[in-house]
Structures are given as C-alpha cells and as structure tokens.
Amino acid sequence: xxxxxxxxxxxxxxxxxxxxxxxxxxxxxxxxxxxxxxxxxxxxxxxxxxxxxxxxxxxxxxxxxxxxxxxxxxxxxxxxxxxxxxxxxxxxxxxxxxxxxxxxxxxxxxxxxxxxxxxxxxxxxxxxxxxxxxxxxx
Amino acid sequence: xxxxxxxxxxxxxxxxxxxxxxxxxxxxxxxxxxxxxxxxxxxxxxxxxxxxxxxxxxxxxxxxxxxxxxxxxxxxxxxxxxxxxxxxxxxxxxxxxxxxxxxxxxxxxxxxxxxxxxxxxxxxxxxxxxxxxxxxxxxxxxxxxxxxxxxxxxxxxxxxxxxxxxxxxxxxxxxxxxxxxxxxxxxxxxxxxxxxxxxxxxxxxxxxxxxxxxxxxxxxxxxxxxxxxxxxxxxxxxxxxxxxxxxxxxxxxxxxxxxxxxxxxxxxxxxxxxxxxxxxxxxxxxxxxxxxxxxxxxxxxxxxxxxxxxxxxxxxxxxxxxxxxxxxxxxxxxxxxxxxxxxxxxxxxxxx
Numbered sequence: 001x002x003x004x005x006x007x008x009x010x011x012x013x014x015x016x017x018x019x020x021x022x023x024x025x026x027x028x029x030x031x032x033x034x035x036x037x038x039x040x041x042x043x044x045x046x047x048x049x050x051x052x053x054x055x056x057x058x059x060x061x062x063x064x065x066x067x068x069x070x071x072x073x074x075x076x077x078x079x080x081x082x083x084x085x086x087x088x089x090x091x092x093x094x095x096x097x098x099x100x101x102x103x104x105x106x107x108x109x110x111x112x113x114x115x116x117x118x119x120x121x122x123x124x125x126x127x128x129x130x131x132x133x134x135x136x137x138x
Numbered sequence: 139x140x141x142x143x144x145x146x147x148x149x150x151x152x153x154x155x156x157x158x159x160x161x162x163x164x165x166x167x168x169x170x171x172x173x174x175x176x177x178x179x180x181x182x183x184x185x186x187x188x189x190x191x192x193x194x195x196x197x198x199x200x201x202x203x204x205x206x207x208x209x210x211x212x213x214x215x216x217x218x219x220x221x222x223x224x225x226x227x228x229x230x231x232x233x234x235x236x237x238x239x240x241x242x243x244x245x246x247x248x249x250x251x252x253x254x255x256x257x258x259x260x261x262x263x264x265x266x267x268x269x270x271x272x273x274x275x276x277x278x279x280x281x282x283x284x285x286x287x288x289x290x291x292x293x294x295x296x297x298x299x300x301x302x303x304x305x306x307x308x309x310x311x312x313x314x315x316x317x318x319x320x321x322x323x324x325x326x327x328x329x330x331x332x333x334x335x336x337x338x339x340x341x342x343x344x345x346x347x348x349x350x351x352x353x354x355x356x357x358x359x360x361x362x363x364x365x366x367x368x369x370x371x372x373x374x375x376x377x378x379x380x381x382x383x384x385x386x387x388x389x390x391x392x393x394x395x396x397x398x399x400x401x402x403x404x405x406x407x408x409x410x411x412x413x414x415x416x417x418x419x420x421x422x423x424x425x426x427x428x429x430x431x432x433x434x435x436x437x438x439x440x441x442x443x444x445x446x447x448x449x450x451x452x453x454x455x456x457x458x459x460x461x462x463x464x465x466x467x468x469x470x471x472x473x474x475x476x477x478x479x480x481x482x483x484x485x486x487x488x489x490x
Contacts, residue, residue, distance in 0.1 A: 018438040038386060063355060119357060120396075120397065121402065123398075
C-alpha cells in the first residue's frame with residue numbers, strides 16, 4: 001500500500017513543519033518517511049507535527065519510523081534498520097522514557113492509537129486531536 | 139510446523155531452524171554451532187576442522203561458555219563475518235547461548251551435552267506432551283526474514299508448569315533474524331529462572347537495553363501455565379493480547395494486559411494477570427501477521443474475522459483451531475504474498 005506525504009511550513013510561535021501522512025505506514029513505506037524527515041531536518045525544521053488523520057494503518061515497522069523520526073529531530077542519526085548488522089547493535093542509548101517536544105502527533109485514528117498504546121510508545125509523544133491544535137501547542 | 143512427525147532431538151533439520159536466519163541468501167555470512175571436536179551440531183556444515191583450525195582458516199569463532207568452561211563453538215564464515223557489527227552480534231548470540239546453558243542445567247559442564255541443551259531449551263519446536271491439554275502452533279515465515287518466534291516448554295524444576303512465549307521483532311531482514319535468535323534463549327532462560335513472567339520480561343528487557351543497546355524492538359507475550367490447576371499467569375510487553383475462548387459457549391475474552399514493549403525503555407513495570415483455563419477452554423496467541431494479512435484490495439484480515447474463525451471452530455482441538463485460522467488467513471489473502479510472518483499458538487484444556 002502506498003503512503004503519500006504532504007509537507008506544509010507554518011509560522012506559529014515558532015516555525016512548524018507539518019507532515020501529513022495519507023495511506024499506510026508499513027515495512028514497505030517507513031524508510032521513505034524517515035528519509036523525508038531527514039531532509040526536512042537538514043533544511044532547518046526543528047519542530048515537527050505529524051498529521052496522522054489520513055493514516056489508515058500502521059504496522060509495527062511504523063513504530064521504528066516514529067522512533068527514528070524522534071532521533072532525527074534530536075539531531076541524531078538513526079541506524080539503517082534494513083542495513084542489517086549495524087541496526088542490531090547500534091551504539092547509543094535506547095529511547096528515554098518521558099516525552100519529547102520536537103515531534104508532535106495530530107489526528108491519530110483509533111487503529112494507530114491502539115498500536116501506540118499497546119506498545120507504550122504513546123509515552124513518547126504529545127498527541128492532539130487535529131493539526132490546528134498541534135500547531136497551536138507547538 | 140503443524141505436521142510434527144516424531145524425530146530425534148538431534149534431527150539436524152530441526153536444529154538448523156535455529157540458525158536459519160543466518161543462512162540468508164546474499165548475507166555473506168554462515169553461522170553454525172560446533173562441538174569441541176569440530177563436528178557441526180547445527181547450521182550448515184562447514185569444513186571438518188578442529189576448533190584450533192577454525193581460528194586459523196579465517197572463520198570467526200566465539201566460545202559458548204557455561205560455568206566458566208567452553209561447551210561449544212559458534213562459528214561464522216563468509217565475507218560478512220569480518221564486519222565489526224557482525225562481531226558484536228556474534229558476541230550477543232554466544233552470550234545468549236551461554237546464559238541458556240547456565241540456566242538450564244546444574245550439571246557440571248563436563249557432563250553437559252549440547253545436543254540435550256538444544257533439545258531442551260533452544261529449539262523446542264515440538265511442543266511438550268502435557269496430559270489434559272492440547273498444544274498446537276503454526277509458523278509461516280514471510281519471504282524476507284521476519285522476526286516472529288514462539289516456544290512452548292516445561293519449566294526447569296517446575297515440570298508441571300508450561301512456559302508459553304510468543305514474540306515479534308519489529309523490522310525485518312538479518313538484524314531482525316539475529317535479534318530473534320538472541321532473544322529467544324534469553325526469554326526462555328529468564329522464564330526458567332524468574333518467579334514469574336513479568337520478572338522474566340523485565341530481565342530480558344534489561345539485557346536488551348543495557349547490554350545490547352539494541353535499536354530493534356520486540357513485542358512479547360509470556361505466560362506460565364500450571365497444568366494441574368489450569369491457572370495461567372501472563373505478562374505482556376506490547377504484544378497482541380491473548381484471546382480466551384471459553385468452553386461453555388460464552389463470548390471470546392480479550393485478555394487485556396498491555397505494557398511497554400521490549401528494547402525501548404529502561405524499565406517496563408509490567409503487570410501480571412492470572413487467567414484460569416477451565417476444562418474446555420482454549421487460549422489463542424498470535425502475531426500481527428494474522429490480523430494484518432491483506433487481500434488484493436488492501437483490506438486487512440482483522441480481529442472480527444479472527445473472532446469469527448474462533449467462533450466457528452469452538453469445541454475443536456487446538457490443532458484444528460490453529461489449522462482453521464491458518465486456512466482462513468490463506469483464503470482471505472488469496473494470491474497476495476505474505477509481507478509478515480504469521481504465528482499462531484493455541485493451548486486447549488481438555489473437557490473432563
């Protein structure tokens with residue numbers, strides 16, 4: 001299944017980049033998403049809102065994508081998961097428990113919320129009902 | 139895996155499955171376990187050399203140690219065996235096998251037969267025979283190396299208690315395969331040694347996070363079933379909850395007991411819950427390869443179809459229930475290639 005992304009730059013209290021995800025985030029698409037965010041970070045984005053209102057499905061690979069996106073926005077380089085060996089034993093620390101505010105989520109659909117809650121990765125993110133409220137909080 | 143003909147515990151085909159993830163085409167790496175005389179116990183047979191020769195002929199070896207003595211060798215060869223990250227992964231695998239050896243025996247290392255170790259603790263693809271219960275499973279690998287694994291085994295020193303494990307390493311490829319190979323004996327040993335499933339998962343997580351610094355995650359559901367009473371204690375690290383199909387015709391129960399997945403947080407703080415398997419009840423464990431199976435239109439198999447299949451197979455044996463789900467998923471998927479591993483495990487308690 002395809003994943004389409006849209007990118008909007010918004011001037012709020014701080015400059016915010018909103019990435020809208022439409023479609024399905026799974027093993028065939030999650031690397032593209034990480035790559036997109038890497039490009040945005042290189043282009044100066046420091047506050048990211050992921051608009052998930054059009055995301056109809058997220059597989060467990062999506063968890064890696066979200067985790068990696070947080071790392072990218074922290075200025076860290078996540079390992080290349082598909083690269084194999086390096087991902088197994090990458091140097092560095094695991095995700096710290098507790099939130100971060102570089103990446104906010106907006107408009108999660110119930111199926112996505114379920115995966116995040118089931119695995120505890122919802123703890124990493126502040127979530128907002130829609131794009132506008134996420135931007136206002138950014 | 140549903141067809142399990144009786145075979146010797148040292149059947150090489152079965153042992154090879156442990157190391158199958160390392161034999162991926164194009165990986166440039168081959169991993170075997172050899173005994174101290176250089177005979178291949180598991181994995182592709184390499185050359186007939188002794189341990190000393192193995193070090194000399196360019197292969198990379200790791201001692202598998204237990205109680206301070208080497209009990210076997212992990213041997214890697216191929217172009218990728220010199221990759222520094224492979225070295226780290228081999229360290230991890232050797233440590234995992236060594237911990238397992240420590241935990242699974244109090245026998246002096248000189249008497250430790252690695253074959254028995256494999257039989258007892260690593261492979262366990264054949265479910266134990268437990269009077270009063272049906273244990274059944276199905277595992278189907280996606281084309282790419284996936285990360286599902288499961289295990290059903292009698293706990294050491296608590297032989298009446300059955301360990302139940304199902305897990306899914308996120309991601310795919312060789313890293314996921316390695317992680318699976320590492321995590322499986324670690325979880326097994328932890329459940330053998332710990333007072334209960336929650337502590338076992340906590341210990342496993344600590345090893346993953348503090349010692350391996352892994353960037354892969356694992357969802358794992360771990361239970362211990364007292365076969366005498368039917369009491370099952372369960373802890374869940376981010377995995378799909380188990381489903382209880384009551385034998386008395388009541389609705390299927392989603393045994394909600396969620397918690398943090400393994401490998402991402404320094405501490406899990408998992409709750410442990412207890413479920414009683416009454417005579418006639420069946421407990422189903424599965425990975426998301428079942429519910430996420432997609433048909434040609436992209437529609438997912440989903441929980442409603444899973445529940446419907448379970449309702450349609452009520453009263454059947456665990457083997458029939460597992461086969462029913464397997465067939466329903468296959469029929470739903472049609473010609474679409476599976477993109478994720480599919481694992482189904484059922485524990486049924488006989489009616490009195």
